[in-house]
Amino acid sequence: MQINISNIPEEGLSLRFSKSKEWSHQFLPTGDKSGFRVQNIEVSCFVEKVLKSVSIKGKIKAGIKLECCRCLEEFNFPAEIEFKYVLTPVDDLKKDDLELTYKDLEYNYYEGDVIDLGQIMVEQIVLQIPIKPLCSDSCKGLCPVCGVNLNIEKCDHKAQQIGSSFAALKNFKANKER
Numbered sequence: 758m759q760i761n762i763s764n765i766p767e768e769g770l771s772l773r774f775s776k777s778k779e780w781s782h783q784f785l786p787t788g789d790k791s792g793f794r795v796q797n798i799e800v801s802c803f804v805e806k807v808l809k810s811v812s813i814k815g816k817i818k819a820g821i822k823l824e825c826c827r828c829l830e831e832f833n834f835p836a837e838i839e840f841k842y843v844l845t846p847v848d849d850l851k852k853d854d855l856e857l858t859y860k861d862l863e864y865n866y867y868e869g870d871v872i873d874l875g876q877i878m879v880e881q882i883v884l885q886i887p888i889k890p891l892c893s894d895s896c897k898g899l900c901p902v903c904g905v906n907l908n909i910e911k912c913d914h915k916a917q918q919i920g921s922s923f924a925a926l927k928n929f930k931a932n933k934e935r
């Protein structure tokens with residue numbers, strides 16, 4: 758998804774498009790982050806030339822499937838992202854500044870006459886992925902002993918576990934007091 762800067766009219770350009778999961782997979786290799794799959798992407802944005810820079814603002818709607826870090830079940834994570842970029846031609850930046858702009862996500866640069874919208878969308882989507890995805894705040898996770906999904910099944914290990922950690926705490930205190 759590329760925009761040729763010379764094709765952007767004076768009054769700006771409204772774009773609306775959607776991408777399939779096949780498209781997103783070429784940018785977002787599976788296994789990049791554990792259990793994260795992008796389903797479909799819808800983008801609407803407005804592209805405008807401001808002096809030599811190009812401003813892009815818009816919205817991305819993405820259906821993402823994530824793996825819960827507690828129960829390991831896959832769940833839907835709908836993301837709605839508003840973004841705004843101001844892209845400056847790379848020639849106008851000194852080399853020292855270039856590193857700074859890399860870090861500043863709201864401010865970027867372009868090279869030549871072409872802007873790659875795909876790159877922008879990928880960046881925005883990756884930023885939305887939580888480091889520890891949870892299917893729900895109250896997810897009970899897996900039993901560390903028998904591995905059943907405690908959201909669905911029950912097992913006897915929970916009581917034992919609490920018992921043993923209390924015992925461990927008791928021993929710890931006893932050792933300290935000695």
Ligand SMILES: [Zn+2]
Pocket residue numbers: 825826827828829830891892893896897898
């Ligand atoms: Zn879960």
Ligand SMILES: [Zn+2]
Pocket residue numbers: 900901902903904905912913914915
């Ligand atoms: Zn168990």
